[in-house]
Amino acid sequence: MDAIAELKRGRESYANSAWSEAFESLSSADRAAPLGAEDLELLARAAYMLGRDDDYLSGLERAHRIHLDAGEVASAARCAVWVGHNLLFRGERGRANGWFSRGQRMLESIAADCVERGYLLIPVWLEQMGAGNYEAAHGTAAEAAGIAERFGDRDLLCLARDDQGCALVKQGRVRRLVTDEQVARAGSSGPPGTRGAVRALLLARFGPAIRRLEWDSVTFGSNGREVRLQLDEITGPLVRRVEHLVREAPDLESLFAAMKGGHA
Numbered sequence: 406m407d408a409i410a411e412l413k414r415g416r417e418s419y420a421n422s423a424w425s426e427a428f429e430s431l432s433s434a435d436r437a438a439p440l441g442a443e444d445l446e447l448l449a450r451a452a453y454m455l456g457r458d459d460d461y462l463s464g465l466e467r468a469h470r471i472h473l474d475a476g477e478v479a480s481a482a483r484c485a486v487w488v489g490h491n492l493l494f495r496g497e498r499g500r501a502n503g504w505f506s507r508g509q510r511m512l513e514s515i516a517a518d519c520v521e522r523g524y525l526l527i528p529v530w531l532e533q534m535g536a537g538n539y540e541a542a543h544g545t546a547a548e549a550a551g552i553a554e555r556f557g558d559r560d561l562l563c564l565a566r567d568d569q570g571c572a573l574v575k576q577g578r579v580r581r582l583v584t585d586e587q588v589a590r591a592g593s594s595g596p597p598g599t600r601g602a603v604r605a606l607l608l609a610r611f612g613p614a615i616r617r618l619e620w621d622s623v624t625f626g627s628n629g630r631e632v633r634l635q636l637d638e639i640t641g642p643l644v645r646r647v648e649h650l651v652r653e654a655p656d657l658e659s660l661f662a663a664m665k666g667g668h669a
Contacts, residue, residue, distance in 0.1 A: 412431070445467050481511060482507075505528045522552060540576065550566055614627060622634060
């Protein structure tokens with residue numbers, strides 16, 4: 406086995422969103438020689454997109470430890486946030502809060518300003534949204550968006566802006582926040598496993614059939630009727646499954662049938 410070739414193949418597959426090939430190649434390279442923290446994060450994300458949650462957590466935990474041993478506190482804290490985020494949506498709130506607290510303590514130990522401080526606001530606004538405190542959630546997400554813009558982090562910006570929009574919709578303050586053209590330009594910035602990624606996939610695959618595009622929904626025109634897909638109902642592990650359906654559906658009608666049939 407050529408570990409270097411497998412590693413290169415795994416990185417290329419990841420860049421092309423070929424999740425199965427990325428997971429297999431990066432796993433093979435890892436067996437030949439333990440991966441570094443950055444490549445372990447790629448392996449973890451590929452595992453996540455394949456529904457391999459245990460492999461996802463294992464990869465992130467290993468990356469977390471390697472970052473920490475190397476004195477890369479901010480990167481270790483970011484891994485802690487994603488571990489906690491995954492555990493939270495698996496219903497393991499206690500373990501999730503432990504990881505969030507760990508990440509917070511790490512950042513409190515360093516003086517440097519960093520984008521990871523914005524990532525640690527994610528569990529804060531999720532808790533606020535869950536409690537129905539949408540105004541506070543909007544403010545927290547706006548703070549995170551400001552941090553993301555300052556550091557040029559598109560993933561955090563997409564997450565924060567998306568939940569800002571959801572918070573406003575939940576308050577009944579607004580329905581349509583941006584134009585179709587603006588969303589289309591920003592659509593590719595959605596990181597895997599988020600509503601932003603689902604929106605981007607829908608735009609890429611079925612853009613011409615979209616009649617209305619809002620933060621909480623997408624309305625399609627198909628066979629002389631309108632069909633509305635509620636994005637705000639797609640949360641947690643369901644996001645990944647819907648991403649898979651959007652990629653694999655041969656046409657809109659097949660996608661609608663899969664969603665209506667509860668296969669998501």
